[in-house]
Amino acid sequence: MAQRFNLSDWTLHNRTLVGFFLLAIALMGVVSYGRLSQAEDPPFTFRVMVIRTLWPGATAPQVEQQLTDKIEKKLQEMPYIDRLQSFSRPGESTVMFFARYGVPGSLVPDIFYQVRKKVGDIRHTLPAGIQGPFFNDEYGDVFGNIYALTAEGLDYPQLKDIAERIRDKLLRIPGAGKVEIFGIQDEKIFVELANAKLATLGIDQSTIIQALSQQNSVNAAGFFEIQDERIQIRPSGAFDTVQAVSGTLIRSGGRSFRLGDITSVRRGTSDPPTTEVRFGGKKALAIGVSLARGADIIDLGNALEANIAKIRDTLPLGVEIAEVLSAPNAVRTSIKTFVRALAEAVAVVLLVTFISLGMRTGMVVAISIPLVLAATFLAMDLFNVGLHKVSLGALVLALGLLVDDAIIAIETMWVKMEQGWERTRAASFAYTSTAGPMLSGTLVTVAGFIPIAIAKSSTSEYAFAFFQVNAIALLISWVAAVVAIPWLGYKLLPDPRAPRQPCLIQRRWPRLAGRLERLGLGGDAHGEDHDVYGTPFYNRFRILVRTCVRRRWLIILVTLFLFVLSIAGMAKVQKQFFPNSTRLELNVELRLPEGSSLAAIDAATRKLEDWLDEDKARFGQHDHFITYVGSGSPRYFLSLDQQLPATNVSQLVIMTRDQEAREALRGRLIDLFENEAWGVRGNIARIENGPPVGYALQYRVSGEDLATLRRIADDVASVLRGNPELSNVNLDWSELSKVVEIEIDQDKARLLGVSSQDVAALLSMSLNGLTVTSYREGEKTIDVVLRGDRQERSHLSALPDLAVPTRGGKSVPLSQVARLKHSFEPGLIWRRDRLPTITVRANLYGKTQPATIVANLQPRIDQIIASLPAGYAIATGGSVEESAKGSSSVMVGIPVFILLVITVLMIQLRSVSRVIMVVLTAPLGIIGIALFLLIFNKPFGFMALLGTIALFGMIMRNSVILVDQIEQDMAAGKPRGEAIIESTVRRFRPIVLTAAAAVLAMVPLSRNDFFGPMAVAIMGGLIVATALTLLFLPALYSAWYKVKPDAV
Secondary structure, three states: OOOOOOHHHHHHHOHHHHHHHHHHHHHHHHHHHHHOOEOOOOOOOOOEEEEEEEOOOOOHHHHHHHHHHHHHHHHOOOOOEEEEEEEEEOOEEEEEEEEOOOOOHHHHHHHHHHHHHHHHHOHHHOOOOOEEEEEEOOOOOOOOEEEEEEEOOOOHHHHHHHHHHHHHHHHOOOOEEEEEEEOOOOEEEEEEEOHHHHHHHOOOHHHHHHHHHHHOOOOOOOEEEOOOOEEEOOOOOOOOOHHHHHOOEEEEOOEEEEHHHHEEEEEEEOOOOOOEEEEOOEEEEEEEEEEOOOOOHHHHHHHHHHHHHHHHHHOOOOEEEEEEEEHHHHHHHHHHHHHHHHHHHHHHHHHHHHHHHOHHHHHHHHHHHHHHHHHHHHHHHHOOOOEOHHHHHHHHHHHHHHHHHHHHHHHHHHHHHHOOOOHHHHHHHHHHHHHHHHHHHHHHHHHOOHHHHHOOOHHHHHOHHHHHHHHHHHHHHHHHHHOHHHHHHHHHOOOOOOOOOOOHHHHHOHHHHHHHHHOOOOOOOOOOHHHHOOOHHHHHHHHHHHHHHHOHHHHHHHHHHHHHHHHHHHHHOOEOOOOEOOOOEEEEEEEOOOOOOHHHHHHHHHHHHHHHHHHHHHHOOEEEEEEEEOOOOOOOOOOOOOOOOOOOEEEEEEEEOOHHHHHHHHHHHHHHHHHOOOOOEEEEEEOEOOOOOOOOEEEEEEOOOHHHHHHHHHHHHHHHHOOOOEEEEEEOOOOEEEEEEEEEOHHHHHHHOOOHHHHHHHHHHHHOOEEEEEEEEOOEEEEEEEEEOHHHHHOHHHHHHOEEEOOOOOEEEHHHHEEEEEEEEEOOEEEEOOEEEEEEEEEEOOOOOHHHHHHHHHHHHHHHHHOOOOOOEEEEEHHHHHHHHHHHHHHHOHHHHHHHHHHHHHHHHOOHHHHHHHHHHHHHHHHHHHHHHHHOOOOEOHHHHHHHHHHHHHHHHHHHHHHHHHHHHHHOOOOHHHHHHHHHHHHHHHHHHHHHHHHHHHHHHHOOOOOHHHHHHHHHHHHHHHHHHHHHHHHHHHHHOOOOHHHO
């Protein structure tokens, strides 16, 4: 029979070649590390497209029924659709198309193209007079760097010109994806006319419109074609100054007037303004810079700092540019924290290795660590996996696992050398006896990460690098264990039989050295197999294992009792979606009732800005803040719950000085809005990790009839208000907006030659303005807007007296042809999958997790659900829903995980009973998980769930190595009882050392806010599971095979 290929033996017979490859991989790994992109969050594809359509003059119900519903109905035909959300306002429809998260990111652009086509197909069926639809598929752009441009004494147009020049310079920086300016107020030339004055002069608005359009038109006047050349003809008259607009002649009734004599002509900006930006309370423009895909955010940050410094030197006097938000700074801090955790983990693992294996033997494992990390960095570069919070945390976790195979391999090789075997033969034996079980254990551990890889949800996409990095590192660590470890061991291991000088520990701390020797760690060499495991410690451990085997049923029952107890304990552990970020920003969202004016929200916002200035003077805990009025902040962080433009919304982003300052300021802001009458709803939020979810606690109420919907939503809100831990309970829409209905007397109107369209056009022109032509100034195009004067636009009492032109050339008051009726109508209608939906939302400012509150509220919510009419539903939203989606998507992969594990174990163990025994040890980690999470008061979140599933693989890894060792001893002729005891004793050191390395590597990670709960769960589960592997598994094995107690 041909001898099986032995990779370790081949390695030692080709040492020069292998040494060359190891050096090459190490060097390429160092180069690859420098090439890895750095970012705050992992790559994440926002699968959202926003479709916005305007229908001036339509009510919110009309927009919903005639516009929004038609678009939604067509989009329901799209493949890969997850859901549709929309809101309808008077004159405005916004539909959000969400693609399924199972769709690869590369297909998303094509899906969005299909959305455009679908909506384009029904464009002709939409109401006449609409503007759009307009499509935005860049909803998820993250502007990691935001700068504020301020200037004393400059108006918006001048500030915009400076901002545009800065934008052009920043776009040339390598790594800059988009540069966008926020807060721009478009320039306008306003022609403001007094309606009553025009009526007195007998001038019709259409006359003014016609005169302006004709005067400013650009028309071809021909050219002269002469013998040698062609000469163009250019008549003058187009507006080139505001005075030219003012000087336009208006002819009516045989008289001529200058436009400036009968109207007010002035140059200004959008009125009312669009989204306004202030920095520290001063008028500003915000310049946002996004990262190009695949670029390095640290490199971009360094380039931006250098360029902004140069730009700052060239700015006019009084113009300042300040850094408001900086993702590169946050990433530097995050990466520094993780690198420190990684360094601490390396130091801890090395310490464990040197103490347990001795200096020379430990050095072999120590050298393998940077080698495996270098190979991992090389693979990460090849697979385009960058450095971010998920991949860095996965590296720290992988560090505790990648030394497992190395420790097992070098420990086996060293023991055989202690028994007198030659190095090559000892390495070959290590491969023959451990390579198969190690590979099986590695594949089982990798399989623990498979559910993350195949899950289809936003959370799993966010955490996908967790699978990539761990799978890469573990597979490379096995290759290193059978190639690099024998090569290093051959070079570095001392002769175990040669006389040895006392080591450093023996010289400095002889008492500690003696205790380690009694534990079988770092002692002198032994010549016989029995002597290696014949220390007092091993003898006592042998007695303990023998006792467990003899009292197997007691051990099994106690273990089962602890398992049942841990299941009950897990019910007491709080559930969490993703933990808070360590970033220092605070977001404060202000919202007034629907239908509120921009001036009202601006006044409330200025009041808060004044409060922040006073707070800074008193406490000095924040550096600056930026304000967005009429919209939310642009997305400067992945998980930001971005607010779309609305006249009743503003948002402030406050940069605090440290986490303690952030929490202190947050507490004062919460007290401010809860204890003082501000007349505005405030939502104070930290930056969250993971995909965006918005309010912590949300319930969606869906149904057809709006009145019934409001009643049910009010019932749900009452339940939430009854919980003392919740605050700021609100509905995302329910308020009715004020409206003045103009009921036209059609008989009178027809007699006067006035149509409903004429009245609507007159009102629209007077109140909102009508663009009649454009003023061209260089590259600028400035609208010339005709509108009523301020008296007509700001006083509702003047509306009945508005002069309506008639066919006869005279005017009559509006009250003569119409009756004004004051009433209310829906100002906003939200829908989800074509059903009107009200979301009841609440803040949770305490330490209790949303899932705990939802569980406490569920009985009362169930009562409301039981009484719902047919066609109505209540669903839990927010972080609880997203957490459930993420967890359920991972759970879908559990059958694949189990199938892969059983397949690998069957190939290795070739026995159904032994496979079952190994699999039964996996859930025992829950005992330690529940214990540690309760002791350290950590919630069980999505990352902890991933760690738990991965932990099952780690536990089975140790179990399969022990069971395989028992089978090897039995194949060597030992009785089953003796094989159980001696295999457990022999595998004690590698199992405990590998578990200790993994557990201690988690200690630095346990202090991290993002990975802390996962690290604590793995530490507790692995500690308890390792003990049970060494005690429960021998007892279970002996019970399964009915080994007689007296046989052990």
